[in-house]
Amino acid sequence: MPLTNQLRDDILASVPNLRAFAISLSGNGDRADDLVQETLLRALANIDSFQPGSNLPAWLFTILRNLFRSDYRKRRREVEDADGSYAKTLKSQPSQNSHLEFEEFRAALDKLPQDQREALILVGASGFSYEDAAAICGWAVGTIKSRVNRARSKLSALLYVDGAEDFGPDETVRAVIGGSGG
């Protein structure tokens, strides 16, 4: 369909989510914004292929994911975000405690296989249905589900079992969860 004002506004309104997706995938703020820019240029150049009434965010996420995948293959992990530059992209700096926790979570997320990370972000953070996430990735719905589950298991193991000794496990976890012992 042609680029109407409405469509342009809708694309613009998707930018915050596209950025969050790109940063979650790449762990690097600058690279993420380049990905978003490239996504917007591609989307506008191919706007005729967008079906009116279909899911615009899913269409844009598909473009971004494909760009990330081809980019990822080229660059691998050479620009690893080891010094925490991701955190610098945040406007509000988290407090000391939650900052440490945030870094641990980010590090654990980066340890997931890429397929699992994508599935978890799309369903668990972007809020897509399993069906939409499956369409974005070009996978079967069952594949998405199992990858989300495996991602959660692995994060759980990384954050709450393997690394438990690092931060005084029981009290910390319980204090944050709200004191409900298991």
Added chain:
Amino acid sequence: MKDAKPPTNKGGLNAEIQSRIGHQLRAMYDDVVRQGVPDRFADLIRKLDASEPASPQMNNTGDFNAKNDGRD
């Protein structure tokens, strides 16, 4: 300290831990969403919109070449 670990089933996921992971994931994601639309993207869309919807071409200096200005 081995017996002080949070209660985790070997086989299944502890529900508290699972909800905690979901919360952390969304907190990380929503921090970025709340930043809104950076000017760079608003400007980009505005500029493209002002020209034409067909595929814009940029040269290395960033000028738009999408319009036919009469040269052949």
